[in-house]
Amino acid sequence: MTGAFIAVEGVDGSGKSGVVRHLIAALRARGHDVLGTREPGGTPQGEALRGLLLAGADDAWDPRAELLLMTAARVQHVARVVLPAVAAGRIVVSDRYAGSTLAYQGAGRGMDEGLIHDLHRSMVDDLWPDLTLVLDLDPATGLARSRRRLAADAIDEGRFESLALDFHRRIRDSFITQAAAAPGRHALVDASGPPDTVQAAALAEVERFLTFDPERRGR
Ligand code: TYD
Numbered sequence: 264m265t266g267a268f269i270a271v272e273g274v275d276g277s278g279k280s281g282v283v284r285h286l287i288a289a290l291r292a293r294g295h296d297v298l299g300t301r302e303p304g305g306t307p308q309g310e311a312l313r314g315l316l317l318a319g320a321d322d323a324w325d326p327r328a329e330l331l332l333m334t335a336a337r338v339q340h341v342a343r344v345v346l347p348a349v350a351a352g353r354i355v356v357s358d359r360y361a362g363s364t365l366a367y368q369g370a371g372r373g374m375d376e377g378l379i380h381d382l383h384r385s386m387v388d389d390l391w392p393d394l395t396l397v398l399d400l401d402p403a404t405g406l407a408r409s410r411r412r413l414a415a416d417a418i419d420e421g422r423f424e425s426l427a428l429d430f431h432r433r434i435r436d437s438f439i440t441q442a443a444a445a446p447g448r449h450a451l452v453d454a455s456g457p458p459d460t461v462q463a464a465a466l467a468e469v470e471r472f473l474t475f476d477p478e479r480r481g482r
Pocket of ligand 1: 275
């Protein structure tokens with residue numbers, strides 16, 4: 264059996280977590296061996312870094328330190344979780360991956376994208392998912408949704424949500440640009456509709472990929 268690496272990206276509040284849960288459940292129901300994971304996180308060390316990265320004030324981290332810690336969490340995740348699972352024939356579904364670094368640390372925080380690409384090449388051997396779903400949504404809508412959720416759940420992961428709308432517009436534009444630059448391994452999903460619709464559209468893209476593009480799978 265050939266493994267696959269699928270990532271789901273999007274602006275805050277794009278319904279990404281619900282899409283990830285839906286994909287995992289639907290693929291399992293179809294008999295696939297699926298590993299759900301996330302970034303930053305996905306390993307005990309990465310989850311500890313996530314706690315440090317997402318708590319506190321918006322400017323708590325120097326952008327360079329933030330980039331290195333995101334990358335450190337990714338190295339651990341790729342080496343210890345993603346690659347072994349794909350090699351074992353599993354389908355890995357990751358809630359965010361390196362596209363988020365280009366978007367948030369690059370377009371958002373202004374870190375040099377060449378540097379981010381260099382780090383990505385040297386640290387994870389330029390590993391990109393076989394398929395990246397980009398949940399596309401106007402950030403104003405996404406922010407309103409995610410503020411409601413954080414308040415309702417009393418979660419202290421609001422550091423990134425508290426940033427200005429302009430920041431989130433750059434994030435969205437970066438994801439669209441990334442998808443346009445490598446259309447063979449991206450699918451743009453309209454995330455403006457109700458959760459059921461968005462989740463069904465995301466699953467349809469994954470099924471299309473698994474059915475029609477087996478040659479893109481398995482690294
Ligand atoms: P996530 O839990 O997906 O947030 P949400 O569900 O609210 O969208 O991700 C946490 C935050 O981490 C998110 O705001 C984006 C940020 N992030 C980066 O800045 N760089 C990265 O490389 C990754 C993976 C995430």
